[in-house]
Amino acid sequence: MSDRNVPQGKPAPVIVVVGPTGAGKSDLAISLALEFDGEIVNCDSVQVYRHFYIGTAKVPLSERRGVPHHMLDIVEPGEPFTAGDYARVARRVLRQIRDRGKLSVVVGGTGFYLRALLEGLFSGPSQNQALRARLISREQARPGLLHRFIRRIDPASAKRIHQNDRNKLARAAEVYALSRRPMSELFQSGRDPLLDFHAIKIGLNPPRQALYDRLDRRAEAMVAAGLGEEVQRLLNAGIPQDAKPFESIGYAQTLKLLRGEICPAEALQSLQQDTRRYAKRQWTWFARERDVLWLPGFGNDEAIVNAAMKAVRTALSELEKIHR
Template sequence: MNSTAVSAESEKPRVVAVVGPTGVGKSALAIELAERFGGEVVNFDSVQVYRGLDIGTAKPGPEERSRVPHHLFDFLEPWEEFNAAAYAEKAQRVVREIVARGRLPVLAGGTGLYLKALLHGLFPVEVPREIREALRQRLEKAGLSALYAELSRVDPEAARRIHPHDRVRVLRALEVFYATGRPFSALAREHAFRESRFQALKIGLYLPREELYRRLEARVEEMLSRGLLEEVRGLLSRGLSPELKPLQSIGYRHMIAYLTGKLPWEEAVRLMKRDTRRYAKRQLTWFRADPEVHWFQPQEKEKIFRLVEKFLSS
């Protein structure tokens, strides 16, 4: 790399991103990093942006948020549309404002696409209206499961990373495939090498699988004991549709299935635990594919602190 390129890179704003599977301790580490290095936490979880979805998203509570400033939590109603492009636009402004105050943006969350959109932008694909309309008609007639099965055939890599209930991303991946003739995953992989808007240090947290799964099971039980069912009942009592995208996320859809008589309690809890494990596995697959992530176990804090110190002083 020549000196001009080095200079241009060094002038980019610096950010630290904490990534990894759900339940591994990302929020706690992000707060510690922000306290230690004069930072502010910026959320990149796609459900924590919604008001009223607190227990089921493991959103940082008032005590945690009082320790350092937190951004991009609780700014949308559950019925408001939101996506990775909108997140990137909003988060970019927030990050630059934090940097302008002389503080360090510490990004934390589990939605890998949101982080990628912020750091690299999204690749633009023009989808003809007839393709978009045809897919929506097929969605109405055949259902989402049929379209997800089709995505699994034409782009298995994308299907592994997209939840079968994520209508927006399933449709988007199929739109891109039929508009370009190429798998969405291949285009996304090529785009990942595009130059970043920021100098980013990515810290990944992991635990041995058995330990992580034990922690996730305990986390589900804690959410239930804290009143997840009552939280969901309250959301529905406001007249919110169970079909809203955030209410189809883990925990919320399981409690709705119980409340509407579709599942007995024991089965709803069992499926919530199972789907939480599966979600953690998909998150690990996503973040493990990024060669820029430095991986640590949560207890290796001193190693993490030294790495951040080196990053900020370089």
């Protein structure tokens, strides 16, 4: 992934829609794409996987209103796919959209993927699959081991990475083992920012309790839509239970349900609780994002859509004046 040879000329605008899960980011992104002749670029780390639909809340084809969507269903569940992989492919997509004379609308709630896309990633050591497997095996044998280790050698990364995210914890431990430098330190050097685009960032910040109520209803709707049947279908198709998308919210609870570890009521309660916690973490992450225009509502609220459109028009006009 490199932007060292930046194309000459003015940076192309790209709209970025951020916010917590369930805030209506996709609704707003589609409205903006229709208004500004745009195409949508997904920035969700689970929606990149094929075959996983109900639990990922992918926008169905019938609801995309004719707007092209990119970076959805591009990876098989068993394939490794990192934030660096995402950034490399998504940057290519952004340039293809720009070269067609269209405006990209990046939308999603995976803050680390967005950071990789816009700011680039550190030049850390390449993955060592054997070392990674050993680290994960030790974590499985002694849960919490990796997070305790990262807390000791890299407190900044320990704060950023959830204690149950064993893949990211293993990567942080792997980086330290191979480079003898904390990953957070490497983050500060060797980044490769996206210089040929200018991001116009719109954030959705609905009332917290209203969002939590919406998330609870969405969880119930996912179960009613057949989340359990989808997971059973995926297992029957030979997708292993340790495939990365099965670790995500909704699928993890459903696997436990199918294994008889929890009952349906417990699975739903856990799904709702973990989704609310995830939304809270997203709020915290995106609050640190620079230059975001925060709008106090959901992405399908008419007033919010109008405010976002006005903000984008203003930003596009200002960019045109600057680079005239």
